[in-house]
Amino acid sequence: MDCKKKEFNLDSNITYLNCAYMSPLMSSVEEAGIIGIKKKRQPNIISGEDFFSESDKLREEFSKLINSEQRNQCVVIPSVSYGMANVANNLKLEKGDNIIVVGEQFPSNVYPWMEVAQKAEAEIKTISPPDTKTGRGELWNKQILDSIDERTKLVACGHIHWADGTIFDLRSIRQKTYEVGAWLAVDATQSLGALPFDVQQLKPDALIAAGYKSLMGPYSIGMAYYGSALSDGNPIEQNWINRFESENFSNLINYNEHYQPGALRYEVGEHSNFILVPMMLEAIKKLNEWKPENIQQYLIDLVEKPISILRKSGFIIEETKYRASNLFGIRLAEHHQMNELKAKLLESNIIVSYRGDAIRVSPNIYNDSNDLNKLVQALTSN
Numbered sequence: 001m002d003c004k005k006k007e008f009n010l011d012s013n014i015t016y017l018n019c020a021y022m023s024p025l026m027s028s029v030e031e032a033g034i035i036g037i038k039k040k041r042q043p044n045i046i047s048g049e050d051f052f053s054e055s056d057k058l059r060e061e062f063s064k065l066i067n068s069e070q071r072n073q074c075v076v077i078p079s080v081s082y083g084m085a086n087v088a089n090n091l092k093l094e095k096g097d098n099i100i101v102v103g104e105q106f107p108s109n110v111y112p113w114m115e116v117a118q119k120a121e122a123e124i125k126t127i128s129p130p131d132t133k134t135g136r137g138e139l140w141n142k143q144i145l146d147s148i149d150e151r152t153k154l155v156a157c158g159h160i161h162w163a164d165g166t167i168f169d170l171r172s173i174r175q176k177t178y179e180v181g182a183w184l185a186v187d188a189t190q191s192l193g194a195l196p197f198d199v200q201q202l203k204p205d206a207l208i209a210a211g212y213k214s215l216m217g218p219y220s221i222g223m224a225y226y227g228s229a230l231s232d233g234n235p236i237e238q239n240w241i242n243r244f245e246s247e248n249f250s251n252l253i254n255y256n257e258h259y260q261p262g263a264l265r266y267e268v269g270e271h272s273n274f275i276l277v278p279m280m281l282e283a284i285k286k287l288n289e290w291k292p293e294n295i296q297q298y299l300i301d302l303v304e305k306p307i308s309i310l311r312k313s314g315f316i317i318e319e320t321k322y323r324a325s326n327l328f329g330i331r332l333a334e335h336h337q338m339n340e341l342k343a344k345l346l347e348s349n350i351i352v353s354y355r356g357d358a359i360r361v362s363p364n365i366y367n368d369s370n371d372l373n374k375l376v377q378a379l380t381s382n
C-alpha cells in the first residue's frame with residue numbers, strides 16, 4: 001500500500017504525527033459533510049427514509065470493518081462514554097465482585113465502572129504497568145490475566161493503550177473472561193482501522209470506538225458493537241427511533257413497547273445526523289477499501305527503521321510484539337531532557353503528544369518516511 005497523503009489536506013509546513021489526538025479529514029469526508037450541511041437548505045429534500053437509510057449504510061460498512069455477521073449489532077454513538085454507559089447500565093454486579101481496568105486507562109472507560117462499582121460495593125482492580133523498562137508489555141499482559149478471578153464481572157480495556165501503544169492480548173483475556181463468566185468491553189478508539197479487529201473471532205461483549213482518531217471520521221460520532229449478552233438489555237435513553245416500526249411516522253404516537261432488532265435499542269437519539277453520518281460512512285468506506293491489515297503493514301514498515309535508530313540513541317520503545325505501530329511511546333534515557341526534546345520538536349514543526357513519561361507518536365497512512373526521518377533527526381540531533 002502506498003502513502004495516502006494526497007487524500008488529505010495537511011499543512012505541508014508541519015509534520016503531523018498525532019492521529020491519537022485527532023486524525024485529519026480526507027477531502028472526500030469533508031465533501032460528504034458539506035453535502036450534508038447543504039441538504040438542510042431545503043428540508044423538503046430530506047425524506048422520511050433518509051432518517052434510516054444512511055445510518056443503516058454506516059452500520060453495514062462498520063460491520064464489514066469488524067467482520068460482524070449482522071449489521072444491527074452495530075450502532076451509532078456520540079462518544080465512548082455513551083457506548084460504555086450502555087454496558088454499565090446492564091452489568092450485573094454484587095458486593096465483592098470486581099471490574100478490571102488497566103492503569104492510566106482513558107477516563108471514558110473508567111468513570112462508568114467507578115459509578116456502578118460504588119453503587120454495588122464492588123471493587124475496581126486497576127492493573128498498573130510494571131515498573132520495568134524491558135519486557136514491560138509482556139509482564140503487564142501477564143499481570144492482567146492473573147488478576148481475573150471468579151469475582152470478576154468485567155474486563156474493560158483498550159486493544160492498545162492510548163498513551164503508549166502497548167498491545168493487550170485480547171484473545172487470552174477473552175479466554176480467561178469466558179472461564180470466569182465475565183464480560184469483555186474493548187475501547188478500540190486508538191486502534192480500529194489501523195489494526196484489524198474481528199468480532200466473530202474475539203466475540204467481545206462490547207466494542208466501542210470514537211470516530212475521530214484512527215477511524216478518520218469527524219468529532220462527536222463513534223461506533224459501537226454489542227454482543228448477544230446485551231441483546232435484551234436496557235438502553236440508557238429511550239428515543240422514538242429505536243422503537244419497533246418507527247419507520248411509520250404516522251403511527252409514532254401509538255407507543256410501541258418493543259425495540260428495533262439486534263442492538264439497535266442502544267443507538268443514540270437523532271442518530272440520523274445528516275452531516276456526521278455521511279462523513280463517518282465515507283471514512284469507513286475508505287478504510288475498508290484500503291483494508292486494516294494493509295494499513296497495519298504500511299505502518300509497521302514505516303516505523304521499524306526509525307524505531308531502531310531511536311533505540312540506538314538510548315530511547316526506550318516497547319518491543320514490536322507488544323507495541324502498535326500506529327501509536328507508540330518513546331521513553332527517555334537518563335541523558336535525555338524532556339524539555340529540550342519538546343523544544344526541538346516544536347522548532348521543527350513536528351506535532352506529537354506527551355502522555356505520562358512518554359512522547360506519544362501516532363502516524364497513519366498520510367505519513368511517509370520523510371516525516372519519520374524528521375522526527376528521528378529532531379530527537380537525535382545535538
Ligand SMILES: Cc1ncc(COP(=O)(O)O)c(C=O)c1O
Pocket residue numbers: 020078079080081082106108158162187189190210222
Ligand atoms: C482510548 C480513548 N478512548 C476514548 C476517547 C474519547 O472518549 P469520548 O468519546 O468519551 O470523549 C479517547 C480520546 O482521547 C481515547 O484516547
